[in-house]
Amino acid sequence: MRVAIVGAGPAGAHLAFLLGTQGCEVLLFDARDAWEKPCGGGVTAKALREFAFLQNDVAPRQMVSQLRLISGEGRKLRLEPREVFAIYSRAELGRLMRQRAVDAGAELRCARVERTDRVDGRWRLETAAGQFTADFLVGADGASSVIRRRVGVHFGLGDFSYALGWHVRPAGRDGVNTPAAGHGQADVKYLTDFTGYLWAFPRTDHLSYGIASKYRETSPAALKERLLAFIATQRPEIADEIRSAEHHSTPRASFYGAMIPALEPASWDKLRVASSRGAWALLGDAAGFVDPLTGEGIYYAIKSAELLVEALQSNVDDYDENWRAEFGAELRRAAELQARFYRGRFAGAPLVERMVQFGRWHGGVRRTLGDLIAGDQGYVDLKRRLKRRALAIV
Numbered sequence: 001m002r003v004a005i006v007g008a009g010p011a012g013a014h015l016a017f018l019l020g021t022q023g024c025e026v027l028l029f030d031a032r033d034a035w036e037k038p039c040g041g042g043v044t045a046k047a048l049r050e051f052a053f054l055q056n057d058v059a060p061r062q063m064v065s066q067l068r069l070i071s072g073e074g075r076k077l078r079l080e081p082r083e084v085f086a087i088y089s090r091a092e093l094g095r096l097m098r099q100r101a102v103d104a105g106a107e108l109r110c111a112r113v114e115r116t117d118r119v120d121g122r123w124r125l126e127t128a129a130g131q132f133t134a135d136f137l138v139g140a141d142g143a144s145s146v147i148r149r150r151v152g153v154h155f156g157l158g159d160f161s162y163a164l165g166w167h168v169r170p171a172g173r174d175g176v177n178t179p180a181a182g183h184g185q186a187d188v189k190y191l192t193d194f195t196g197y198l199w200a201f202p203r204t205d206h207l208s209y210g211i212a213s214k215y216r217e218t219s220p221a222a223l224k225e226r227l228l229a230f231i232a233t234q235r236p237e238i239a240d241e242i243r244s245a246e247h248h249s250t251p252r253a254s255f256y257g258a259m260i261p262a263l264e265p266a267s268w269d270k271l272r273v274a275s276s277r278g279a280w281a282l283l284g285d286a287a288g289f290v291d292p293l294t295g296e297g298i299y300y301a302i303k304s305a306e307l308l309v310e311a312l313q314s315n316v317d318d319y320d321e322n323w324r325a326e327f328g329a330e331l332r333r334a335a336e337l338q339a340r341f342y343r344g345r346f347a348g349a350p351l352v353e354r355m356v357q358f359g360r361w362h363g364g365v366r367r368t369l370g371d372l373i374a375g376d377q378g379y380v381d382l383k384r385r386l387k388r389r390a391l392a393i394v
Contacts (some may be wrong), residue, residue, distance in 0.1 A: 003025070006138065006140060068188070191302075
């Protein structure tokens with residue numbers, strides 16, 4: 001069987017690797033070289049444990065042992081998960097995963113797929129480099145997936161968040177969140193008037209500052225100003241430099257912006273991302289497999305590739321059943337919690353404010369939140385576990 005995969009990010013590249021090792025003929029397409037995707041780049045401890053190739057220092061990464069949560073009112077809670085997590089350069093991780101796919105036998109084409117048609121039971125793909133045919137088509141081409149629309153899967157405007165930020169070269173001797181050879185600290189600050197948060201993640205050679213909120217909830221200009229105010233608390237000279245450049249890129253700060261899937265509960269209910277009759281499937285961001293609360297998608301990108309390989313060995317229609325059983329309930333629950341988490345109130349204050357307060361006072365709450373960050377605590381039983389630990393003496 002010849003499989004055409006459109007999109008060579010973690011989802012598409014991992015699928016190409018897995019299929020290549022099984023002897024499939026794989027065509028892997030991407031319109032650009034591996035790039036520094038607009039995201040934090042965080043990989044949970046759960047992902048590091050589960051995917052063996054990530055355990056071998058396969059790409060430059062900054063290990064993080066502490067996460068500082070900052071509430072909208074400025075309260076701070078320092079968490080130390082039981083296991084460290086990693087923050088990758090997405091460009092470096094992308095290059096590694098593409099090379100793994102090529103080494104496994106995949107044919108990588110750096111070309112934009114301009115058109116796809118189903119002709120006589122096969123897929124025909126047109127690029128500037130020529131035409132290609134395949135028995136099966138996989139869309140792994142990100143949040144704004146062209147393949148998703150081509151096969152008739154549609155997301156609404158409410159199914160997206162928007163993120164923007166700057167990659168900033170390290171501060172050096174000032175000691176503020178500077179990437180280092182050891183374990184670093186990541187910052188997450190919650191917003192009081194937007195459904196989202198901002199972050200400062202250390203990488204091996206720069207800092208990733210970013211902010212995300214529901215799409216069209218506010219303007220990009222307002223998000224930039226909110227993020228720049230935060231950057232100014234750590235790197236005032238960088239904030240001034242960005243403002244002087246009218247919020248664009250500067251010699252020390254590269255601007256980025258991107259859409260992120262953040263599906264609503266009703267969209268999870270009706271989502272179908274594979275068809276044996278149509279000979280197609282979707283992976284990763286293209287399928288909407290992103291945590292609506294945190295924006296984390298690398299784990300789901302890699303996991304969805306593995307689930308699709310299993311389904312292709314029997315019946316591709318099993319893929320929809322398998323991803324729902326593996327992580328669908330958790331992502332749907334995250335969608336249900338999103339508005340309540342960011343905009344809800346508890347005991348006369350914003351919910352996040354109370355969460356940070358309780359975490360400062362109570363070790364059990366801190367441990368639960370640490371497990372959530374590590375990927376070991378799900379959303380489905382989060383409320384029950386938090387209540388149980390909050391009432392415990394320890």
